Amino acid sequence: xxxxxxxxxxxxxxxxxxxxxxxxxxxxxxxxxxxxxxxxxxxxxxxxxxxxxxxxxxxxxxxxxxxxxxxxxxxxxxxxxxxxxxxxxxxxxxxxxxxxxxxxxxxxxxxxxxxxxxxxxxxxxxxxxxxxxxxxxxxxxxxxxxxxxxxxxxxxxxxxxxxxxxxxxxxxxxxxxxxxxxxxxxxxxxxxxxxxxxxxxxxxxxxxxxxxxxxxxxxxxxxxxxxxxxxxxxxxxxxxxxxxxxxxxxxxxxxxxxxxxxxxxxxxxxxxxxxxxxxxxxxxxxxxxxxxxxxxxxxxxxxxxxxxxxxxxxxxxxxxxxxxxxxxxxxxxxxxxxxxxxxxxxxxxxxxxxxxxxxxxxxxxxxxxxxxxxxxxxxxxxxxxxxxxxxxxxxxxxxxxxxxxxxxxxxxxxxxxxxxxxxxxxxxxxxxxxxxxxxxxxxxxxxxxxxxxxxxxxxxxxxxxxx
RNA sequence: UCCGGCUUAGCUCAGUGGUAGAGCAAUCGGCUGUUAACCGAUUGGUCGCUGGUUCGAGUCCAGCAGCCGGAGCCA
Numbered sequence: 001x002x003x004x005x006x007x008x009x010x011x012x013x014x015x016x017x018x019x020x021x022x023x024x025x026x027x028x029x030x031x032x033x034x035x036x037x038x039x040x041x042x043x044x045x046x047x048x049x050x051x052x053x054x055x056x057x058x059x060x061x062x063x064x065x066x067x068x069x070x071x072x073x074x075x076x077x078x079x080x081x082x083x084x085x086x087x088x089x090x091x092x093x094x095x096x097x098x099x100x101x102x103x104x105x106x107x108x109x110x111x112x113x114x115x116x117x118x119x120x121x122x123x124x125x126x127x128x129x130x131x132x133x134x135x136x137x138x139x140x141x142x143x144x145x146x147x148x149x150x151x152x153x154x155x156x157x158x159x160x161x162x163x164x165x166x167x168x169x170x171x172x173x174x175x176x177x178x179x180x181x182x183x184x185x186x187x188x189x190x191x192x193x194x195x196x197x198x199x200x201x202x203x204x205x206x207x208x209x210x211x212x213x214x215x216x217x218x219x220x221x222x223x224x225x226x227x228x229x230x231x232x233x234x235x236x237x238x239x240x241x242x243x244x245x246x247x248x249x250x251x252x253x254x255x256x257x258x259x260x261x262x263x264x265x266x267x268x269x270x271x272x273x274x275x276x277x278x279x280x281x282x283x284x285x286x287x288x289x290x291x292x293x294x295x296x297x298x299x300x301x302x303x304x305x306x307x308x309x310x311x312x313x314x315x316x317x318x319x320x321x322x323x324x325x326x327x328x329x330x331x332x333x334x335x336x337x338x339x340x341x342x343x344x345x346x347x348x349x350x351x352x353x354x355x356x357x358x359x360x361x362x363x364x365x366x367x368x369x370x371x372x373x374x375x376x377x378x379x380x381x382x383x384x385x386x387x388x389x390x391x392x393x394x395x396x397x398x399x400x401x402x403x404x405x406x407x408x409x410x411x412x413x414x415x416x417x418x419x420x421x422x423x424x425x426x427x428x429x430x431x432x433x434x435x436x437x438x439x440x441x442x443x444x445x446x447x448x449x450x451x452x453x454x455x456x457x458x459x460x461x462x463x464x465x466x467x
Numbered sequence: 468u469c470c471g472g473c474u475u476a477g478c479u480c481a482g483u484g485g486u487a488g489a490g491c492a493a494u495c496g497g498c499u500g501u502u503a504a505c506c507g508a509u510u511g512g513u514c515g516c517u518g519g520u521u522c523g524a525g526u527c528c529a530g531c532a533g534c535c536g537g538a539g540c541c542a
Contacts (some may be wrong), residue, residue, distance in 0.1 A: 028503085029502080029503060031499090031500095031501050031502070031504065032499095032501090033498090033499060033500065033501060034497085034498065034499070035499070035500070035501090037500075037501085038501090039500075039501050039502070041502080041503090052501085052502075054500080054501095070493080071492090071503095084500090085500060086500050086501065086502070087500095087501095087502075088501090088502050089502085106477090106493090107477095107492085107493055107494085108477055108492070108493040108494080108510090108511085109477045109478095109492095109493085110477080110492090110493090111477075111478085113477070113478065113491080113492045113493080114491095114492075114503055115478065115479085115491050115492055115503070116478085116479070116491080116503085117478065117479080118478080118479070119535095120534065120535070121478065121479085123534095124534095133503095175540070175541065176540090212542090233542080235540090235541075235542085237468095237540060237541075238468060238540090239468090239539075239540055239541075240468085240535095240536095240537095241536090241537080241538080241539090241540095241541095242535095242536080242537095243541085243542080244540085244541070244542080245542090248542070250542065329538090339538090339539090340537095340538075340539090341538095389541095389542095390541070390542065391542075392542075393541080393542065436542060437542070438541085438542030439542085440542085441542060442542095463533090
């Protein structure tokens, strides 16, 4: 690939005035001046702002090509970097040559016309929406968060474990699953009992898309000490909200010889690290989000990374909610799970910052969570963020085989389904803990974008797998 | 899955049972080192689909579809 100059190189001042460069990109807007020139705003994804290209009518293809340019056209521009005499940009390109690479077929119906569009409209054009300010900015922030996540773990001595996407385990216990099968659905092989015979299926058993890499990553944790997963996750739940996707990316660190406190500290350090990276590296995009999406987009991240998370025991949280004097739609009672409205009160009104709620009643939490000494609660935590709700769910895992087996029995789960997971408790077991972070929710929090479908390139939700 | 709402021009939306509207975009013209410029004009419609009520339905009713918001589930 040729070392093409990017818009970012020009606007950042990396290039010297009078350097002759060739830029390739897409037209965002064009303004013609009868003074004998046109102004073209060109973007190529390398940064938030487009570069202004000044096209004089002395160009030999000015009338036929330059005047015909509309939003979305792709062009190649050669010209000199100059200081801009106009307001709004320090540098611009004085074009000496403009080549049209691709015109827009019908400017009137081009879906990304230079005007305000609704998010629903952009979603219907998921293949064209990355050309817009907001999706471009969200894409860069998403990238920065992903890179920062890997960098954080790497610097802390974690190993990235790629856990399987297709799972033969029906014990992940985190929700409805998508089946993976090569059987002929119209005419499947049947057992004597008349049920579908999955022993004839591709893997010789029933398989699904993973709902969590946690159980697998625990195995690597109990050998490599500090590990994490970062990959796609699938939930076949018919949940229709701005916070859920059928396909999303999850980050799940797991640390050995650690308890819930260290887990919560890890979550805090991690979130602060990735959000600091966004503030440091994507100032241009964040400025846009603060201006157009959420006025507090930048300030709340600054507050976030400069204050320590409040930690509240579940039992304490119940007391706070009871004493709040607020009228809640759902009851507040020890033993009941916290509802969205309760979580929102805790982090948005009571603390006004992210809050870690710990030690939930065992009845409302998963089988693998470690039983506390009170025999009533488990060492679980939720990190709640204002505006998003639950951004992280984690726990210390039950490492004691006898306690784990008792818990399985209590929940009527067959021990044979957990044979390899039990092995981890039979051979050199150690206390360990981890959490799951919904990556898209983290992107929502960073950008202030409210709907999770805007922060993943091609969202998959029930009834919609277009593109 | 449940509750509520919406569906009218390329887009965003007005529209009181009686001739289909605006802004933006697009096109044309004017003006201008312009900044999602400004001024003027023009083009653009099976009012989501099916049925019903009515002399008459974009408007009222029913069904269906799609989308949006909230809830549940969760990350």
